[in-house]
Amino acid sequence: MPIDSQLLRIFSGVAQLGSFSRAAKHLDIDKSAVSRAVNKLEQQLGIRLLYRSTHALRLTDAGEMVWLVAKQINDSLDTLEHYAQDYAKEAMGVLRVSCSSGFGRVVLLPAIDRFLNDNPRVQLQLAFEDRFTDLIAENIDVALRHSSVLPDSALVARPLADSPRVLVAAPAYLAKVEPPSSPMDLSSHACLAYGKATQLLDRWRFEADSEITEVRVVPRVILNDTEALKNLAIQAQGLVLLDRFLLQPDIDRGALVEVLPQYRPTPGFPIHAVYPARKWLPRKVTAFIEFVEQLLESCR
Numbered sequence: 001m002p003i004d005s006q007l008l009r010i011f012s013g014v015a016q017l018g019s020f021s022r023a024a025k026h027l028d029i030d031k032s033a034v035s036r037a038v039n040k041l042e043q044q045l046g047i048r049l050l051y052r053s054t055h056a057l058r059l060t061d062a063g064e065m066v067w068l069v070a071k072q073i074n075d076s077l078d079t080l081e082h083y084a085q086d087y088a089k090e091a092m093g094v095l096r097v098s099c100s101s102g103f104g105r106v107v108l109l110p111a112i113d114r115f116l117n118d119n120p121r122v123q124l125q126l127a128f129e130d131r132f133t134d135l136i137a138e139n140i141d142v143a144l145r146h147s148s149v150l151p152d153s154a155l156v157a158r159p160l161a162d163s164p165r166v167l168v169a170a171p172a173y174l175a176k177v178e179p180p181s182s183p184m185d186l187s188s189h190a191c192l193a194y195g196k197a198t199q200l201l202d203r204w205r206f207e208a209d210s211e212i213t214e215v216r217v218v219p220r221v222i223l224n225d226t227e228a229l230k231n232l233a234i235q236a237q238g239l240v241l242l243d244r245f246l247l248q249p250d251i252d253r254g255a256l257v258e259v260l261p262q263y264r265p266t267p268g269f270p271i272h273a274v275y276p277a278r279k280w281l282p283r284k285v286t287a288f289i290e291f292v293e294q295l296l297e298s299c300r
Contacts, residue, residue, distance in 0.1 A: 003044060005077055008070040010037040011049065015059055015067040041066075091284040092121035098135075099144035101128040102226035102246050103271075107295060108144075115291045122284050130196075130224060135276045142285050144292065146243075146269040155274050158289065161296040163243040163268035167204075168256040172236035180239075183215045183263055190238030192229050193219035204241050206263035213263070230256075243268045245296070271296065 013023035014034060024031040042049050049063035059067060099108060104126060116124065127133070132147075133140055135155060146163060173190075180186055183206045194201045200222065205214045220238050223229050226246055233240040234255050240247075250256045273289045275281065 003041070005073065007037050007041040007044070008073055009077075010034055011041050012067060012070045012074055014038060014050070014057075015063065015070075018057065020057070089283060090121065091119040091282075091287040093282070093284055094123045094125060095284045095288060096125045096127070096139060096141045097143070097288065098127045098129060098133045098138075098140045100130050100146060100226070102130075102230075102243075103144060103146070104128040105227055106246050106249065108292075111295055115288065118291075119284065119287055122287075130226075135274065141275065141282075142288060143274045145272050145274050147272065155276055157272040157274050160271045160273055160289070160293050162270050163245070165241055165265040165268045166244045166247055166251070167206075167239060167241045167259045167263075167265055168233060168247055168251065169239045169259050170234055170236040170255065171257055173233075173238065174257065174259070176236075180260060183213045183260065186215050186217050186239065189217075190220040191217040192221050192223070192232050192238045192240040193217060194224065194226060194229060194242075195219070195222040196224040201241075205266040206260070207266060208263045212266070241265055 010023065010027060010029075010033075013027050014020060017023050017026060020031050020034045020038075024034045027034070038050065045062075045066065047062040047066075048060050049066055050057050050059060105128065108126070112124070116122070127140070132145065133143055135141075135143060144160075145157075177189065180189060183204070186204065191204075200219075202219055203214055203216050205212055207213075221229075221232060223232070226242055229240050230242060230246060230250065232238065234250060239259055247256055251258065273292065275285060
């Protein structure tokens with residue numbers, strides 16, 4: 001039968017203070033509870049730990065040995081409790097994060113120094129990959145995912161933000177073609193679309209005056225990397241429809257301009273923080289999620 005650590009704590013108090021009464025006062029429990037705990041420990045171990053009289057008590061040889069071991073166990077438990085308290089209150093340790101390459105490079109990396117400066121005891125491990133990682137098998141603490149459907153119901157998905165999208169092109173591209181005046185004109189333009197083996201985002205939807213217009217474009221280039229799509233657009237290879245947070249820095253510096261601003265693209269997939277446990281999240285995870293929420297708020 002496993003030994004109850006609380007019995008060892010009570011026995012250690014008795015051995016150290018040399019009295020049931022003093023141990024009870026120190027531990028803030030009844031003297032009778034101290035006596036019962038010592039008796040129970042002796043029964044579990046099958047050895048006598050104390051010689052008792054009406055005026056004094058002393059440890060047996062076996063009691064001396066048990067006390068030495070109990071002190072080591074109690075010290076370890078105290079250290080563990082302090083570490084657990086620190087772990088819950090302060091971000092520390094290795095934090096493993098998975099996110100898409102576009103989000104990681106464009107949004108996360110330029111601001112990551114803020115998170116690291118605020119959390120100096122965290123070692124950050126970032127994995128940029130455009131796939132759904134297996135958080136449990138790959139030992140990931142938190143993943144940032146763009147999806148309306150999360151396949152693993154055992155995971156917790158916390159919504160962080162919607163993903164407004166924008167249609168853009170390079171000024172050089174628009175200078176050599178007739179700019180579109182409505183979504184229906186996109187069929188005659190070079191379009192750059194995101195796609196992979198199981199998915200092709202070639203249906204572009206726009207809203208104006210509460211009406212939705214859907215256009216199925218014929219992509220000139222299909223890529224499974226959003227950052228590469230953006231770079232092709234900057235090289236004047238065509239129009240691209242992507243999340244605004246990926247494109248806003250290039251819009252701000254004039255490398256890309258908005259096309260059909262009077263038509264608002266329908267939002268992309270919402271951004272979720274996904275993690276494998278709901279209770280007792282370590283502070284390093286909650287601190288990172290809060291950081292990303294603030295970051296996305298500033299990107300809107």
